[in-house]
Amino acid sequence: MKVVFMSLTGQTRKFVNKLGLETMELTADNAFRKIEEPFIIVAPTYDKEVTDILVDFIETDRNRSYFKGVAGGGNLNFGKLFGFTAKDLSRDYGVPLLHLFEFQGNEKDIQILKEKVTELG
Numbered sequence: 001m002k003v004v005f006m007s008l009t010g011q012t013r014k015f016v017n018k019l020g021l022e023t024m025e026l027t028a029d030n031a032f033r034k035i036e037e038p039f040i041i042v043a044p045t046y047d048k049e050v051t052d053i054l055v056d057f058i059e060t061d062r063n064r065s066y067f068k069g070v071a072g073g074g075n076l077n078f079g080k081l082f083g084f085t086a087k088d089l090s091r092d093y094g095v096p097l098l099h100l101f102e103f104q105g106n107e108k109d110i111q112i113l114k115e116k117v118t119e120l121g
C-alpha cells in the first residue's frame with residue numbers, strides 16, 4: 001500500500017515517514033501523476049483551495065479506482081472542524097476514514113494506522 005500525502009509545514013511528512021511504508025508526496029507540481037497501485041491518502045487539514053491538489057490527484061486518469069482509504073492530521077483546537085479534509089474525502093469518494101491524529105501524531109497513532117492498512121490488505 002502506497003501512502004500519498006501533502007504537507008505544508010512538515011507535520012504530515014514526519015508522520016508518514018514513521019509508518020515504514022512507501023510514500024509519495026504531492027505538490028502543486030506533481031499533483032496530476034498517474035498511479036497504478038493501491039494507495040491511501042494522509043491529509044493535513046486546511047481550506048479546500050489548499051488541499052485541492054489531493055482531489056486533482058484522485059481524479060487523474062484511473063487513480064480513483066486505486067484509492068483505498070484516508071487518514072488525516074489536524075489540530076483539535078479547531079473543534080468541529082478537526083480533520084475535516086480527511087472526513088470530506090472519505091465521504092466524497094466512499095472510502096474508509098482510517099484515523100485522525102494531531103500534528104505529527106504519536107506512537108499510538110502510528111500503530112493504529114498501520115493496523116488499519118494491514119486490514120485493508
Ligand SMILES: Cc1cc2nc3c(=O)[nH]c(=O)nc-3n(C[C@H](O)[C@H](O)[C@H](O)COP(=O)(O)O)c2cc1C
Pocket residue numbers: 006007008009010011012013044045046047073074075076078081082083084102103104
Ligand atoms: C491556516 C491553517 C488552517 C488550519 N485549519 C485547520 C482545521 O480547520 N482543522 C484542523 O483540524 N486543523 C487545521 N489546521 C492545522 C493543520 O491541519 C495541522 O497543523 C497539520 O498537522 C498541518 O500539517 P502539515 O504540517 O503537514 O501541513 C490548520 C492550520 C493552518 C496553518
